[in-house]
Amino acid sequence: MTTQGFSPEFELIARHFTRPAANAVLGVGDDAALLTVTNGMDLAVSMDTMVSGTHFFPDVNPENLGHKALAVNLSDMAAMGAMPYWAVLALTLPAVDHGWLAAFSKGFFDLAEEFNVSLIGGDTTRGPLSLTVTIMGEVPAGAALRRGGAKAGNDIWVSGNIGDAALAVAHRHGKLVLEEADYHEAVMRLYEPSPRVALGQALRGVATATIDVSDGLLADLTHICRLSGVGATVELANVPVSSIGAKHLETDAGRTAIVAGGDDYELCFTAHPNSREIINDLTKMLGIPLTRVGQVKRGKGVSLMGPDGKAVKIDGRGYDHFKAP
Numbered sequence: 523m524t525t526q527g528f529s530p531e532f533e534l535i536a537r538h539f540t541r542p543a544a545n546a547v548l549g550v551g552d553d554a555a556l557l558t559v560t561n562g563m564d565l566a567v568s569m570d571t572m573v574s575g576t577h578f579f580p581d582v583n584p585e586n587l588g589h590k591a592l593a594v595n596l597s598d599m600a601a602m603g604a605m606p607y608w609a610v611l612a613l614t615l616p617a618v619d620h621g622w623l624a625a626f627s628k629g630f631f632d633l634a635e636e637f638n639v640s641l642i643g644g645d646t647t648r649g650p651l652s653l654t655v656t657i658m659g660e661v662p663a664g665a666a667l668r669r670g671g672a673k674a675g676n677d678i679w680v681s682g683n684i685g686d687a688a689l690a691v692a693h694r695h696g697k698l699v700l701e702e703a704d705y706h707e708a709v710m711r712l713y714e715p716s717p718r719v720a721l722g723q724a725l726r727g728v729a730t731a732t733i734d735v736s737d738g739l740l741a742d743l744t745h746i747c748r749l750s751g752v753g754a755t756v757e758l759a760n761v762p763v764s765s766i767g768a769k770h771l772e773t774d775a776g777r778t779a780i781v782a783g784g785d786d787y788e789l790c791f792t793a794h795p796n797s798r799e800i801i802n803d804l805t806k807m808l809g810i811p812l813t814r815v816g817q818v819k820r821g822k823g824v825s826l827m828g829p830d831g832k833a834v835k836i837d838g839r840g841y842d843h844f845k846a847p
């Protein structure tokens with residue numbers, strides 16, 4: 523596209539954020555985008571904001587940030603069992619830096635292409651760096667995975683492994699020390715999470731409740747419990763961790779990061795024990811480890827059990843933006 527004669531704002535949009543929208547009637551450029559929603563499908567809509575200093579370190583590599591801004595939204599589609607199609611992006615920037623924008627949009631569009639998601643619009647303003655993505659997708663009417671369906675006696679499952687992202691954050695905050703190679707590996711989980719979109723869709727009709735782990739395993743499981751009117755126990759020994767996580771399970775700071783830290787973007791879901799075989803088959807089909815970490819109980823609240831059968835206390839149960847310090 524020729525951008526000569528454009529105002530800086532429109533040049534920025536034209537250069538960095540205008541790509542053909544394969545699955546929309548109309549994409550970037552008009553007052554609104556136009557979409558056709560398939561008959562018999564529910565439209566799933568979700569939004570996530572990322573603020574510099576809160577959701578990412580100000581020195582983050584912009585390509586990683588572009589990836590993450592979309593990945594956290596894809597993860598919400600995964601948690602609903604929805605197929606993501608369309609995204610809109612609100613960008614607030616302190617200044618126009620074309621190098622930064624080119625890297626950011628590369629990270630964003632590389633992931634968008636991988637998932638066949640089109641950027642169909644947005645808004646661009648000046649101010650302290652923050653990014654908001656709204657994502658939209660489709661799910662067969664009535665079949666979405668929700669947080670409210672867990673039943674006493676259900677198993678609790680977690681995909682992949684959790685804790686690395688939060689261990690990297692804890693290292694940056696000086697709460698614990700990772701070996702240098704471990705930090706470099708763990709921080710990639712923080713910057714480039716892999717949203718579990720295929721898994722979410724495969725769990726339709728299998729999972730009774732699902733959430734993606736963004737605030738921390740215990741906090742997110744608490745959301746399932748609250749909406750389902752149940753309680754839960756999690757066995758610490760069964761929580762799936764990487765080889766890095768395994769080195770830090772014994773310390774308070776390490777354990778807290780792993781079970782309460784968040785930013786994992788894995789799926790936590792509940793299912794009837796009769797579904798164990800189907801779920802184990804999914805592990806093989808999708809190549810994603812799925813681990814049974816605990817049990818849904820009558821009552822309320824989530825308890826974490828140590829290997830000795832005693833409850834393990836954890837300081838803080840996940841991130842809350844408005845919690846008093």
Ligand code: ADP
Pocket residue numbers: 535539540549550551552553554555611612613641642643644645646
């Ligand atoms: P309006 O003034 O009508 O709200 P804008 O001038 O804000 O429209 O935007 C012009 C077009 O560019 C619209 O189609 C809008 O969706 C799109 N757009 C603006 N910012 C972005 C962005 N960061 N990413 C993608 N599309 C954008």
Ligand code: MG
Pocket residue numbers: 552553
């Ligand atoms: Mg307008």
